[in-house]
Amino acid sequence: xxxxxxxxxxxxxxxxxxxxxxxxxxxxxxxxxxxxxxxxxxxxxxxxxxxxxxxxxxxxxxxxxxxxxxxxxxxxxxxxxxxxxxxxxxxxxxxxxxxxxxxxxxxxxxxxxxxxxxxxxxxxxxxxxxxxxxxxxxxxxxxxxxxxxxxxxxxxxxxxxxxxxxxxxxxxxxxxxxxxxxxxxxxxxxxxxxxxxxxxxxxxxxxxxxxxxxxxxxxxxxxxxxxxxxxxxxxxxxxxxxxxxxxxxxxxxxxxxxxxxxxxxxxxxxxxxxxxxxxxxxxxxxxx
Amino acid sequence: xxxxxxxxxxxxxxxxxxxxxxxxxxxxxxxxxxxxxxxxxxxxxxxxxxxxxxxxxxxxxxxxxxxxxxxxxxxxxxxxxxxxxxxxxxxxxxxxxxxxxxxxxxxxxxxxxxxxxxxxxxxxxxxxxxxxxxxxxxxxxxxxxxxxxxxxxxxxxxxxxxxxxxxxxxxxxxxxxxxxxxxxxxxxxxxxxxxxxxxxxxxxxxxxxxxxxxxxxxxxxxxxxxxxxxxxxxxxxxxxxxxxxxxxxxxxxxxxxxxxxxxxxxxxxxxxxxxxxxxxxxxxxxxxxxxxxxxxxxxxxxxxxxxxxxxxxxxxxxxxxxxxxxxxxxxxxxxxxxx
Numbered sequence: 001x002x003x004x005x006x007x008x009x010x011x012x013x014x015x016x017x018x019x020x021x022x023x024x025x026x027x028x029x030x031x032x033x034x035x036x037x038x039x040x041x042x043x044x045x046x047x048x049x050x051x052x053x054x055x056x057x058x059x060x061x062x063x064x065x066x067x068x069x070x071x072x073x074x075x076x077x078x079x080x081x082x083x084x085x086x087x088x089x090x091x092x093x094x095x096x097x098x099x100x101x102x103x104x105x106x107x108x109x110x111x112x113x114x115x116x117x118x119x120x121x122x123x124x125x126x127x128x129x130x131x132x133x134x135x136x137x138x139x140x141x142x143x144x145x146x147x148x149x150x151x152x153x154x155x156x157x158x159x160x161x162x163x164x165x166x167x168x169x170x171x172x173x174x175x176x177x178x179x180x181x182x183x184x185x186x187x188x189x190x191x192x193x194x195x196x197x198x199x200x201x202x203x204x205x206x207x208x209x210x211x212x213x214x215x216x217x218x219x220x221x222x223x224x225x226x227x228x229x230x231x232x233x234x235x236x237x238x239x240x241x242x243x244x245x246x247x248x249x250x251x252x253x254x255x256x257x258x259x260x261x262x263x264x265x266x267x268x269x270x271x272x273x274x275x276x277x278x279x280x281x282x283x284x285x286x287x288x
Numbered sequence: 289x290x291x292x293x294x295x296x297x298x299x300x301x302x303x304x305x306x307x308x309x310x311x312x313x314x315x316x317x318x319x320x321x322x323x324x325x326x327x328x329x330x331x332x333x334x335x336x337x338x339x340x341x342x343x344x345x346x347x348x349x350x351x352x353x354x355x356x357x358x359x360x361x362x363x364x365x366x367x368x369x370x371x372x373x374x375x376x377x378x379x380x381x382x383x384x385x386x387x388x389x390x391x392x393x394x395x396x397x398x399x400x401x402x403x404x405x406x407x408x409x410x411x412x413x414x415x416x417x418x419x420x421x422x423x424x425x426x427x428x429x430x431x432x433x434x435x436x437x438x439x440x441x442x443x444x445x446x447x448x449x450x451x452x453x454x455x456x457x458x459x460x461x462x463x464x465x466x467x468x469x470x471x472x473x474x475x476x477x478x479x480x481x482x483x484x485x486x487x488x489x490x491x492x493x494x495x496x497x498x499x500x501x502x503x504x505x506x507x508x509x510x511x512x513x514x515x516x517x518x519x520x521x522x523x524x525x526x527x528x529x530x531x532x533x534x535x536x537x538x539x540x541x542x543x544x545x546x547x548x549x550x551x552x553x554x555x556x557x558x559x560x561x562x563x564x565x566x567x568x569x570x571x572x573x574x575x576x577x578x579x580x581x582x583x584x585x586x587x588x589x590x591x592x593x594x595x596x597x598x599x600x601x602x603x604x605x606x607x608x609x610x611x612x613x614x615x616x617x618x619x620x621x622x623x624x625x626x627x
Contacts, residue, residue, distance in 0.1 A: 034414025036362065085596050091413035095360045096552055096595040099417075103545055104588040107581040219541055223425060226418045234415070264429040267422060271407060274419070278410040 006256040007249055008135050014228075014248025015145030016210055018241045020203030021225035022151055023196035025240035029229050030159065031172045031192050033083065034094040037102040039222030041197055042204030044105050045071050046213050047113060049205045050120055060120040060209055064202060071201035072194040079193025084186055102218060109215035117212035120205070144206055148241070151202075156237045168192060172235075227270040233280025242281050303480070303616045311614030319469055326458040334461045338529055340570040341464035342522050343550060345471045347562030349518035350547035352475055355557035356484065357511040358491035360413075362544045363420030366404070366427040367397040367516045369538040371523025373431055376533050379447035381436075386447055390463060390524045397520020400427075401513045408512075409505060421541060428539035442534040445527055460528040467525065471518050475559050478514070480617040487511060491557075545584070549591040555603030559615050564602050 020042060027033045048070065049063040056063075078101075086094035128139040159165035167188045170178045175185045207213065207221065224247065232243025247266050254265025273280065326334050346364070354360045374396035378389035404423055411419040432440045448456050478484050487507050489497035498504045527533055546569070554565020569587075576583040594601055 028414065034417070036414070036417065082592075082596070090358075091417075092354065092360050092552075092556065093595045093599065095362075095414055095417050096548060097592050099362065099545070099548060100588040100592040100595070104585050104592075107584045107588070110581045111585075219421070222418065223422050226415075227422065230411075230415070230419075261429075264426070267426045267429065270422065271426065274410050275407050 002134050003253065003256060005135050006252045008137060009141075010249030010252035011245055012137065012141035012145050012248070013252060014245035015141065015148040016203075016207055017224050017228050017248055018148040018244035019144065019151060019206050020200070020221060021228035021240050021244050022148075022155060022237070023199030023203065024222075024225040025229050025232070025237055026155065026159075026168075026199070027192055027196040028226075029234045029236070029240065031168060031189070033079075033087065033189070033192075034091055034098060035196070036095060036098040036222065037105065037218075038098075038196070038200055038225065039218030039220070040102040040105040041071065041075075041200040041218075042207070042221045043109065043213055043215065043218040045201035045204035046120070046208035047109060047118070047215075048201075049208065050118055053120060060122060060205060064205055067205060068198045068201045072198040075197025075200075076190050076194035078197075080186065080190040083193065084189060087189070102222075106215050106218060113215055115214060115216070117214050118208070119212040120209045122209055126209075140210065144210070147206075148244075151199075152237060152241045159237065164188070164191065224266075227266065231270055231273045231280055233282030236280070236282035239280055239282030246281070301619055303619060305613060305616070305618075307612040308614060308616040312616060315472075315614060319465065322465055323462070326461060331454055331457045335457055335529065336570075336574065338457075338461045338464045338525070339573075340566060341461075341468045342525055342529075343546070343566035343570055344468050344563055345464075345518055345522045345525075346543070346547050347550040347554065347566045348471050348475050348559070349515040349522070351551045351556060351558075351562040352478070352518075353511055353515040354548075355551065355561070356479060356487045356491055357508050357515075358494070359508060359512060360417050360548075361408075361420040361515075362417045362541065362548070363408075363422070363424035364515070364519050364547055365539050365541060365543040366420075366424035367401060367519035368523035368526065368543050369424075369428060369431065369533075369535065370397040370400055371520030372527040372533045372538050373437060374520065375524035375527050376443055376445050376447075377437070380443075380445060383447075386459075386528070387463070389447070390467075390521060390528075393524040394517040394521035397523065398513050398517035401516025401520075402509070404516075405509045405512045409508065421544070424539060424541070428535055431539075432535050438533070440535060442532060442538075445531045445533070448528060448531060456528075460525060463528065464525050467518075467521050472559065472563075474514065474518070476615045476617060478511075479559065480615075483507065483510075484617075549587050551601075552591050553587075553594050553601055555601030556599075558603050558613075559617065560613070561601050561603040568602070 024035065024038050028035055028038075045067050048067045049060055052058070052063040052066055053060050083094065083097065086097050122140060125140050125143075130137045130139065130142065159168060167178065167183050170181075170183070171185050171188055179185055203225075204213075204221070228244035228247050229240050230243070231246050232239030232241065246269065250269040251262040251266040254269075255262030258265065322337075325337060346368075350361070350364060371393040374393035375389050378384045378392050379386050384392065408416060408420055408423060431437055437443065448459075451459060479487075486497065486502040489500065489502055490504050490507050494504050523538065526538070550565035550569045551562050552565070553568060554563065555561025572583065572587070576586070598605060600607070
């Protein structure tokens, strides 16, 4: 694999990471809600989609029409009735509850499914590719990349321009004051939870088509998304997008030089950012 | 301002309370009796109690770091793995005496924890939690690069082959018991010292602690390193009882699950809590070992319920009516008598 091709493959891979990291960036980065169960939700959505396609024979993409609203509703209820109680003060309760949820989901999946690797197929699209000289772009990864640009565009417009987006940003700064202005933080938090799980579902299904997944692959999904958020800079959506691209390129270019060490190289690039550029690419000042 | 000195002398400040004056000797006595356990019961039981002791060490160390230092790490499996690998390298490849190798393994884990702290401390709260998890993954990926460390499949431990099976189980038990005592003594001394007071202040409010003159990052770093040492030694003991290092199981995030659930169910931020949590965890495991996943689901549910409704854990519930302590860690005041 030549270097130029590796860079392009990395960008495509980054597009996939970006889709999955979008929800985490919103709740963990912008709203400062700790979530350790985000990866597990992605895997859960992938299994839901898998069963849906097996039962109906529809395409995995169409299954999103069912899986995404389902996960969004679940996210809303979870945030409203469980996670809301953990907000404020120490981070320990929310770390514990979300970690507990991740463990529960993982083990429920281990019982109901098997520990085997699963994968969803889109038929001929799986292997279709565009040949551009030395670069070979898969149709599906390219489609994902374009989709992720659109997704981040819509998401940042929502956060920047809408009433909901203003409320989200205001609450992450100072929830009690926002409440004085007649906005109910609980409602906003619940909707943010719904959006986050909808995004986790899209990301989980997208990655379940591109690579294989198993009940225990949630941890890795969470770690990649987290790395993208930190490299990009906490609190910035486009930063997360760029961070995901950096991570993807680091992994594929790294694997180009050190075969089968791509993931380690990606981690090391993350560590370098953490050590020398903790504010991330977007350069915003981090608030604890 | 002008209070007479005679009034002040009426108040007596003591470190030992009525419960700790009784509790500490009782705990010491239990430990002394426990030393004789291999002579009193079947070896399978000794092995099982060794696991309990490992749980207590892991829980106490995690609690020291999270409950007092406010650092909720999800990456302590890094130090279990480092301790285990460090032990095998010292004991097998360098031929160091196993008792010295156990301590050295902890020391190696501590040195690496010190280095890691400089990167990990860039993050706080939930970010710190996932960051430490990533770091644990990195440590695992790096260790499995070395052919001399058995790459991805790990190594067997040969240093213990000079002991026969019965003696080996007893020796690993005694090491675990000794380390458990050391770990608890360290926790008590640290928490009761002025340093521990500063640490608790850091947990409750880092900014206020810093303005009161506590060197926040130094305090956190020291606790992080001590937790690394203790967890590393636990890793070495795990290896003595399993006779193998296997990277996927040693570096598994399940260890963090174990530590966190144990401490939170027992009671975070107290010396007694992790011990109670470890005993419950161990008892449940003995009873539900055959159920595997179902057992973890149950624990997950219980831990969530505790985190949402009983933040103080079981120790907090016990203390609801009256606060008391088994160990002399606080200050208590009593009046010698009315004027």
